Amino acid sequence: MSRLTNHLIVISFDCLSALDFPLLQEIPHFQELLQKGSYCKNVETIYPSVTYPCHATIVTGNFPNKHGVINNTFIQPGNPSPDWYWLRRHIKGTTLYDEAKKAGMTTAALLWPVTAKAKIDYNMPEIFANRPWHNQIAVSFMNGTPIYQLDMNRRFGHIRKGLNQPELDDFVLESTVQTIKTKKPNLLLVHFTDLDTQRHYHGFSSDEAIAAIHRHDKRLGRITQALKETGIYEDSTIIALGDHSALDESKAIKLNVKLRENGLINVNSRGQVTDWKAYCKSCDGSAYIYMKDEKDIATKETVKTLISNLLKDPENGIETVLSGEEAQAIGADGTAAFMVEAQLGYYFKEQLDGNYIDNITVEDVRAKKYTFASHGYSPKKENYSTVLMAVGKGIRQNVIIPAMHLVDEGPTFARLLGIDLGETDGKVIHDFLNV
Structure with a gap:
């Protein structure tokens, strides 16, 4: 199967909703993506529509009952802070990054859920220090790529304020830009949670949430600029997506x-x-x-x-x-x-x-x-869809997909990279692709 792109950059803007679409059409970097690429503003999410099952679905093309990540956290009755599905071994079957690595591609992931101890070349997993005796940096290093993370922390660690937003996403952004410029990965998975955090603690349509979308626009612009400065923009595909909405x-x-x-x-x-x-x-x-x-x-x-x-x-x-x-x-x-x-x-x-x-x-x-x-609600709830936008190599211009499902994303991304996820619940959305 032929590759349609040399560099696939998947950017997850956690909690980006179809209801945000009118704003995305007005702000510069999302607007440019939409004008040059293709999109679907009616992506049905999974049930339960929470972050870890959603991100496992995105990289497998399967529903939670098949990939095994059926919630964010485990059943630990009475535990005020249950452990999360952090580890790659919690996903049953193969993933986008596994197949890319098998095909000899360079892979990178920054705070992408369920990637702790994954075989990713440059991995900064999303995992928390969930015991009083744990240290956040040590836990991250042990479950990802130590030298890579050490370098990113040495360069940009001063930006972070623990897990607080927007500083955490600002740190992830600088690490992403540096990774593009120095590693030029064939597959790059990035997870930003600023918007999700603001919606949780201030409300769906709050000023804080709107401000987070504007910050995400600038982040998208910085990533696009990094691809151009590195000379790989013409050989790259940018995917910007949400995993679920919120109520x-x-x-x-x-x-x-x-x-x-x-x-x-x-x-x-x-x-x-x-x-x-x-x-x-x-x-x-x-x-x-x-x-x-x-x-x-x-x-x-x-x-x-x-x-x-x-x-x-x-x-x-x-x-x-x-x-x-x-x-x-x-x-x-x-x-x-x-x-x-x-x-x-x-x-x-x-x-x-x-x-x-x-x-x-x-x-x-x-x-x-x-x-x-x-979030976590039924995908059948009204006004609860998420979005997917794509631009660059292998993507047709100005195609609007009327409706698709989150399970369709993994198979479509795999086709862009010329790899196969095997039997999946989702299907390739061929209308996106310039074959």
Whole structure:
């Protein structure tokens, strides 16, 4: 299979929404991309529409139930900071970067989710120091490419302020520009989270979110300029995409409070979980409900009755409930007993105490207890699409794709690089490609 490009640069602007499209058409660097390239402003995301499953889908072309990254974090009942699906081994099957490397291409990834310990030539994985005795820089070095990361930190580490935004994305940008100029990778994956952060803590249409989109425009411009200065722009393809949208919320649902009241979760005097029969695992706008023992029919019936009763009143915040089989059929985790979807204005949290429903206050959000907007909702929610824009070598000009799915992105990117992801849930969007 012939390669259509020599350098594929995939830039994920986390939480970029189809609703942002009118603004993207007005600001200079996105505008230039749209005028010279092709796009789809109706990309359906996956379920649950959270960051790690989305990014695993983008590089595999598969739904979460196939690639195995079914949520951001693991089921660790009662843990206020569960571990994330950080590691490459959490993805089942092959990926875009695996196949590129097998084909002899140079690969690079900056804060791309689920790439810790991946075989990527220049890898700065997204992974957090999640234990009191962990050091952030040491954890990153151990799970990525040490010398490369040391060089980027030596050059640009002064820009960062921990994990705070926009400084983190500014650090990633400078590292991306340096990587383009010195490494000229054939595949470059970059993940920016500034917009996602601002939407979480200030709201979907907040001034802070709009300012983040303008910063992203400048970042896109800097990356484009770096390709030109390095002399590889004409041999490059730039993909700018979102992974999901977001929706504002004002109420938090704590379903575990109800499960605990029904004797399905036990805690000690310090509030720690000592045992459980059923547990609500949040995906923000949706949630899985797991049984500790899948054969425990009595507990499953208790939970089913509980949810059915909650569904009767919209004030309880639950819009729909799916069985595990129904969740499996749409690409989510079929090992869950149930999957529940939140009403507009609500999202799920895993806390075990307090009220079943909490009204979200400014003080809560400042304390990072809750957020003002989130994702994880069903892709069928109205005004919840994301976008994909492409320009450069191998891309046709001025083609508008009316609709596509997130699973289609990986196979399409693989075709640009002349590689194959094998059997995928998604398909190549040939209308994008200048074959």
